[in-house]
Amino acid sequence: MSQLTERFGTLVFSDHVRKQYLPSDIYKKLNKTIEDGESLDLDVANAVAHAMKSWAIEHGATHYAHWFQPLSGITSEKHDSFLEPNHDGTAIEKFSGKELIQGEPDASSFPNGGLRATFEARGYSAWDPTSPAFIKDEVLCIPTAFCSYTGEALDKKTPLLRSITALDREAKRVLALFGKTPKKVVPSVGNEQEYFLIKKEDYARRKDLVITGRTLFGNTPCKGQELEEHYFGAIRPTVSAFMKDLDDELWALGIPAKTKHNEVAPCQHELAPVYAEVNEAIDNNLVMMEKMKLLASRHGLVCLLHEKPFEGINGSGKHNNWSIGTESENLLDPGETPADNLQFVVFLTSVIEAVDDYQDLLRMSVASCGNDHRLGANEAPPAIISIFLGDALTEVVEKIADGKASVHAKHGMLDLGADVLPKIKQDNTDRNRTSPFAFTGNKFEFRALGSEANPSDCNMVLDCAVAKSLKKFADTLEGVPAEEFGEAALVYCKKVLNEHKRILFSGNGYADEWHVEAEKRGLCNYKTTADAMPCFVSDKSIDLFTSLGVLTEVEVRSRYEVKLEKYTKLLNIEATTMIREARRTYRPVISAYATKVAKGLETVKGVGIESAMQCELNTLNKLCNGITTINDSIKALDAVHQKAEAIDDPQEEANCYAHEVVPAMASLRTAVDAMEELVAADYWPVPTYDDILFYV
Numbered sequence: 001m002s003q004l005t006e007r008f009g010t011l012v013f014s015d016h017v018r019k020q021y022l023p024s025d026i027y028k029k030l031n032k033t034i035e036d037g038e039s040l041d042l043d044v045a046n047a048v049a050h051a052m053k054s055w056a057i058e059h060g061a062t063h064y065a066h067w068f069q070p071l072s073g074i075t076s077e078k079h080d081s082f083l084e085p086n087h088d089g090t091a092i093e094k095f096s097g098k099e100l101i102q103g104e105p106d107a108s109s110f111p112n113g114g115l116r117a118t119f120e121a122r123g124y125s126a127w128d129p130t131s132p133a134f135i136k137d138e139v140l141c142i143p144t145a146f147c148s149y150t151g152e153a154l155d156k157k158t159p160l161l162r163s164i165t166a167l168d169r170e171a172k173r174v175l176a177l178f179g180k181t182p183k184k185v186v187p188s189v190g191n192e193q194e195y196f197l198i199k200k201e202d203y204a205r206r207k208d209l210v211i212t213g214r215t216l217f218g219n220t221p222c223k224g225q226e227l228e229e230h231y232f233g234a235i236r237p238t239v240s241a242f243m244k245d246l247d248d249e250l251w252a253l254g255i256p257a258k259t260k261h262n263e264v265a266p267c268q269h270e271l272a273p274v275y276a277e278v279n280e281a282i283d284n285n286l287v288m289m290e291k292m293k294l295l296a297s298r299h300g301l302v303c304l305l306h307e308k309p310f311e312g313i314n315g316s317g318k319h320n321n322w323s324i325g326t327e328s329e330n331l332l333d334p335g336e337t338p339a340d341n342l343q344f345v346v347f348l349t350s351v352i353e354a355v356d357d358y359q360d361l362l363r364m365s366v367a368s369c370g371n372d373h374r375l376g377a378n379e380a381p382p383a384i385i386s387i388f389l390g391d392a393l394t395e396v397v398e399k400i401a402d403g404k405a406s407v408h409a410k411h412g413m414l415d416l417g418a419d420v421l422p423k424i425k426q427d428n429t430d431r432n433r434t435s436p437f438a439f440t441g442n443k444f445e446f447r448a449l450g451s452e453a454n455p456s457d458c459n460m461v462l463d464c465a466v467a468k469s470l471k472k473f474a475d476t477l478e479g480v481p482a483e484e485f486g487e488a489a490l491v492y493c494k495k496v497l498n499e500h501k502r503i504l505f506s507g508n509g510y511a512d513e514w515h516v517e518a519e520k521r522g523l524c525n526y527k528t529t530a531d532a533m534p535c536f537v538s539d540k541s542i543d544l545f546t547s548l549g550v551l552t553e554v555e556v557r558s559r560y561e562v563k564l565e566k567y568t569k570l571l572n573i574e575a576t577t578m579i580r581e582a583r584r585t586y587r588p589v590i591s592a593y594a595t596k597v598a599k600g601l602e603t604v605k606g607v608g609i610e611s612a613m614q615c616e617l618n619t620l621n622k623l624c625n626g627i628t629t630i631n632d633s634i635k636a637l638d639a640v641h642q643k644a645e646a647i648d649d650p651q652e653e654a655n656c657y658a659h660e661v662v663p664a665m666a667s668l669r670t671a672v673d674a675m676e677e678l679v680a681a682d683y684w685p686v687p688t689y690d691d692i693l694f695y696v
């Protein structure tokens with residue numbers, strides 16, 4: 001092993017470690033649970049807990065924690081030490097199977113969307129053996145699901161796991177029709193994490209960033225991203241040192257951090273791991289985000305994970321590269337032979353149907369206060385969900401939809417015209433960064449997901465939607481004689497593709513014409529989270545989740561409430577911060593500067609230079625008008641903010657925030673930003689975009 005590979009996964013209770021630390025019969029039984037979902041008896045759990053404890057303590061752990069994902073979206077953990085005191089003043093190390101399998105964190109202070117009354121505090125965490133335990137900061141973290149005393153899921157992981165089960169079940173039914181009986185069908189995911197790094201000192205001086213994660217004020221910088229010089233540019237030393245530290249920590253945690261580069265906006269970067277099964281990939285992404293924030297501070301930096309920290313330049317996404325596969329094949333790989341292609345065409349057709357049928361839910365699944373600012377602006381896909389297939393696959397789909405036999409996707413060879421350069425194998429699709437859901441060769445890239453999101457929601461929805469399409473296919477074709485299956489499958493796909501081809505769009509998703517065209521096609525275009533939310537609780541959605549056994553109606557409704565509440569709470573915080581900052585930070589400074597200009601005017605008057613007087617007078621006028629506009633904008637924002645706060649119905653309240661408070665915030669911002677242009681730099685109370693974006 002090289003130094004590089006030696007450290008990989010040293011802090012993970014991986015299969016490799018389990019083999020070493022567990023007696024072979026226990027190892028086999030645990031694998032049966034991990035691979036086949038068989039339940040674990042307490043003897044096995046005790047043996048696993050013992051091995052985990054020994055391994056963890058050998059690797060410096062002092063505590064263990066059930067690590068879970070409450071509906072807030074972030075991760076939670078409560079640490080218990082392995083120490084158990086004896087009566088004689090000594091202590092032993094203890095960690096039992098029961099402690100491994102089940103925990104009982106107090107659930108009262110986590111969001112529950114009305115599932116529990118405040119006094120009903122009991123909640124349980126239950127070990128998820130399919131995602132390996134790991135050591136983080138001397139704590140053995142055990143990934144767990146989290147549910148209420150009455151058994152409702154109170155977390156993001158449980159529905160995800162249920163959706164994986166649903167997809168596995170329905171995909172296996174489809175594969176059985178192709179004569180295949182894989183052990184499992186599971187989605188794999190790779191999340192490209194985008195982020196900004198700025199200097200700690202700048203961050204500390206901007207209350208908007210500290211409180212809300214984004215700048216609520218800030219004039220456009222002199223230079224943005226228009227020179228296209230940052231994307232993939234050489235990585236500067238401070239950033240590089242941070243990235244190296246991050247890689248090192250992530251590798252030790254078994255997180256396969258693979259690709260790192262500078263992103264489009266100044267100060268923006270990206271880290272992408274190798275694919276993993278979706279449950280583990282999401283756990284990895286959550287740890288990765290936590291590590292990014294933590295390590296940045298060791299380098300005098302702050303990592304911003306918000307979707308739109310800076311207005312007018314590139315925001316941050318977390319492109320969710322998604323495909324489904326068995327232990328031996330990727331079901332979204334077009335392959336080279338027509339026989340394989342029919343299977344591919346069936347899966348592709350199911351995805352197209354799923355995305356069209358549940359475009360509203362997919363949009364909802366990526367909706368957040370932060371992502372509202374990102375979608376449709378500066379290189380992020382629009383809020384309209386559509387699918388980009390690329391030329392080769394569009395041709396395949398069109399031929400099938402027209403009733404012609406399937407053709408298989410071709411790979412061309414590109415000759416770059418210089419003998420020294422190798423011939424390049426062309427992919428079966430180009431890339432289209434304007435598409436929210438783009439086929440990229442053997443997977444789909446769900447680009448609409450925002451950087452700060454927990455990817456569980458959108459993957460859960462995607463898995464459900466596709467499971468439903470596959471179910472319909474299996475329901476229709478099971479029972480068809482084997483020799484007629486191929487023809488019948490093609491006829492089925494032809495019908496479905498014709499019904500759903502409106503969702504296919506290969507053009508420019510940023511263009512205004514697309515919005516017009518999408519409306520003609522009847523595609524939904526929910527510009528804000530508030531607009532997107534009602535579909536979550538529509539009969540159609542509730543039927544999807546309940547029929548697949550992923551969420552009960554009560555669980556759907558609680559999630560809807562939690563998400564709406566988070567949205568309005570965040571906007572409440574943003575509006576309050578804006579009003580306070582405008583009153584206490586910006587306005588006094590603008591007044592002070594106006595006073596200085598007025599005094600200067602007196603001096604100039606004394607000297608009697610007319611032209612200089614006119615110039616100063618103009619500035620003074622602009623400053624005074626600016627202060628008036630700011631005052632008016634504060635008043636207007638205050639009024640709609642109070643109006644929103646007084647609304648009882650959560651959906652109505654969210655609508656008021658989205659359509660009245662947010663525009664009022666934009667007006668106040670414009671008024672303050674206009675003054676940044678006029679007030680002398682040494683007066684301006686906070687670092688500007690020009691100050692922040694170019695010094696890391």
Ligand SMILES: NC(=O)CC[C@H](N)C(=O)O
Pocket residue numbers: 194263264314315316317318374379380381433447
């Ligand atoms: N060039 C890119 O891939 C930029 C993507 C962009 N940052 C987003 O928000 O999705």
